Amino acid sequence: MDVIRRLDYLIEMGEQLVNTPDPSGFIPNIKAIINAYRTRRLEWNEGLVTYWSKGKQLCEPRPFHYGEFLDVNKQHDGHNDFWVEGMQYLFLDDSGAEATLIYDQDIVPLRKTPAGTVSQLPPLMGSTLARGALGGQGTLHQIRAMEVNMVADTIGNFMTLWDWIPVTIHTVLPKKRPPPRLSGPWHRYKFYTGSAPDGTGRTWAFNLKKGWDTLVPTVTNVLIAPRPDYSAWGGVPAAANASAGAPVSARPAKAPPPRVLVAPNPAGLRRAPLNQAALINVPPAAGLAPAVIAAKASKAAPKAAPKATPKEAP
Known part of the structure; x- marks a missing residue:
């Protein structure tokens, strides 16, 4: 990404918003950022972002931290009319969507x-x-x-x-x-993942490395493994669904897996306990409000579960 390509990208977004409602308040920020790039008050800096609200720049380029983003966003009522410039959102990779x-x-x-x-x-x-x-x-x-x-x-x-x-x-x-x-x-950033040639196209996610041996089904002969059954729409054979490393019969996937109910967010697990390790004051440019980078570190790493627990991703 460079300034020229970023400008083209922003201009295209602005053109799409001209004749459509803008309840999120994107247009003032897009116009202000385009002007900042064109007047060279803003450059594209790899790994750095700037925060914008209602068409105004709030800080100089800085590393992105979710803690700081949430603080600045809250200070400026950022449920609408807010923008983080400098983030790169990729949407394609070899295995599917990147967002x-x-x-x-x-x-x-x-x-x-x-x-x-x-x-x-x-x-x-x-x-x-x-x-x-x-x-x-x-x-x-x-x-x-x-x-x-x-x-x-x-x-x-x-x-x-x-x-x-x-x-x-x-x-x-x-x-x-x-x-x-x-x-x-x-899930690829957070867990071990694995798949098997059992014809279901499933991906297993587990929190312990031994899940590869204990959770992913074993197909006895890959040369005669079941062909992918794309008509199943994610359906999984009952034998495969109940197996924990056991052989899976070579038959089409028709029986759907059981549904797993998602519990509401428990208050104690909404966020890892953090302690403020350092504050770095970044001098603002003329007319810009100062901002603070809060470097936060986890007090303790989460304890590993006693055994691997699987989660099936389509």
Whole structure:
């Protein structure tokens, strides 16, 4: 990414917003950032970001930290009219989508609390253009910071601490059925993963390395392994679903796996315990508000579970 390509990208996003509603307040920030690049008040710095609110730059380029982002976003009522410039959101890799994607209609149930109240929108990070492998005109998506976790198939416990990740929000037209949501690459950063030539196309995620031997099914003869059954839409044979490293019969995948209910976020696991390790004051440019980078470190690493717990990802 360089300034010229970034300008083209921002201009295309702005053109898409000209004749459409802008409830998230992207246009003032996009216009201000374009002007900053053109007047050379802003450069593209690999690994550094700037924060913007209602068309105003809030800080000089700095490393991105979720803790600082959440603090600055909250100070400026950043559930709308907020932008993080400098983040690179990739959407393609060899194994699938490179970003988590959900739909605007998903936000409604996610905002409901156990008490029945409605929480604020997730913090806004900006927007991006998502393109398919063949290129063409991109589709503009807003990006919001959300917390994610994974639930074990066997015992229903959370497999790790909650993580903040950028999530793209796709707008679905009324009465239109959206395509499947995309889990993105988060699980590849957090867990051991494995697959087997059992014809199901499943991916196993486990928190202990021994899961490769104890959880991933063994196919006795790869040369006569079952062919992929794409008509199954993620269905899994009962024998494969119940196996823990046991051989799987060579038959099509038709029996769907059991559904796993996702429990609400427990208050004690929403975020790893953090302690403030250092504060670095960054001098602001003229007319810009000062900002502080808070370097935070975990007090203690999470304890490993006594045994590997699997989670199936489609």
